[in-house]
Amino acid sequence: AQKITQTQPGMFVQEKEAVTLDCTYDTSDPSYGLFWYKQPSSGEMIFLIYQGSYDQQNATEGRYSLNFQKARKSANLVISASQLGDSAMYFCAMREVNNNDMRFGAGTRLTVKP
Amino acid sequence: GAGVSQSPSNKVTEKGKDVELRCDPISGHTALYWYRQSLGQGLEFLIYFQGNSAPDKSGLPSDRFSAERTGGSVSTLTIQRTQQEDSAVYLCASSLRQGAWTEAFFGQGTRLTVV
Numbered sequence: 001a002q003k004i005t006q007t008q009p010g011m012f013v014q015e016k017e018a019v020t021l022d023c024t025y026d027t028s029d030p031s032y033g034l035f036w037y038k039q040p041s042s043g044e045m046i047f048l049i050y051q052g053s054y055d056q057q058n059a060t061e062g063r064y065s066l067n068f069q070k071a072r073k074s075a076n077l078v079i080s081a082s083q084l085g086d087s088a089m090y091f092c093a094m095r096e097v098n099n100n101d102m103r104f105g106a107g108t109r110l111t112v113k114p
Numbered sequence: 115g116a117g118v119s120q121s122p123s124n125k126v127t128e129k130g131k132d133v134e135l136r137c138d139p140i141s142g143h144t145a146l147y148w149y150r151q152s153l154g155q156g157l158e159f160l161i162y163f164q165g166n167s168a169p170d171k172s173g174l175p176s177d178r179f180s181a182e183r184t185g186g187s188v189s190t191l192t193i194q195r196t197q198q199e200d201s202a203v204y205l206c207a208s209s210l211r212q213g214a215w216t217e218a219f220f221g222q223g224t225r226l227t228v229v
Contacts, residue, residue, distance in 0.1 A: 033215050035217055043223055044222060047218075101147065101159060101162040102209075102218055103159055104157040106155070106156040
């Protein structure tokens with residue numbers, strides 16, 4: 001069974017600095033996708049970024065980038081130039097080609113300090 | 115519709131009553147997921163529908179929970195004989211097609227409170 005691990009329950013970062021949120025995963029399927037979502041206090045789930053297991057380059061979306069290390073089975077989210085509005089819960093998720101249910105990690109609560 | 119729609123947005127029910135939660139996925143999306151999120155916690159997978167295939171029910175916590183998806187579109191999650199531990203936000207998500215490569219879009223959730 002697939003498993004997603006986020007080991008940081010909470011993280012703090014100073015405004016305008018970069019922060020890395022960790023995510024490791026476990027799968028025996030060679031074909032899978034990795035996703036990061038943001039959940040602000042309003043409760044909505046906002047899709048941030050995606051990385052496919054066969055992608056050669058790390059995904060980037062604006063201030064978000066994904067540090068994908070396939071051999072280590074890690075998919076860390078890097079947020080550059082943090083903003084106060086980045087304060088939220090962040091969830092890592094994975095979906096396998098052969099088992100399409102999407103499973104989530106426990107999440108990391110990020111707090112951006114002014 | 116423009117996004118995933120869930121109803122009701124809030125539901126308060128008495129312990130022992132049955133409740134039905136509804137999810138309207140984005141039009142054309144063949145995959146549909148239900149998750150449960152307790153206060154301050156992560157997303158607990160409940161059930162997954164893909165097209166006309168048999169659903170993956172492996173996450174349903176007990177036989178009091180059931181879900182169906184009619185016509186490959188609208189889904190209903192039913193909780194029978196509700197318990198206080200069922201209190202949570204129930205999130206529905208849909209994605210365009212089967213495969214690992216597409217993101218899921220979430221509804222705003224139904225906040226269920228069992229008193």
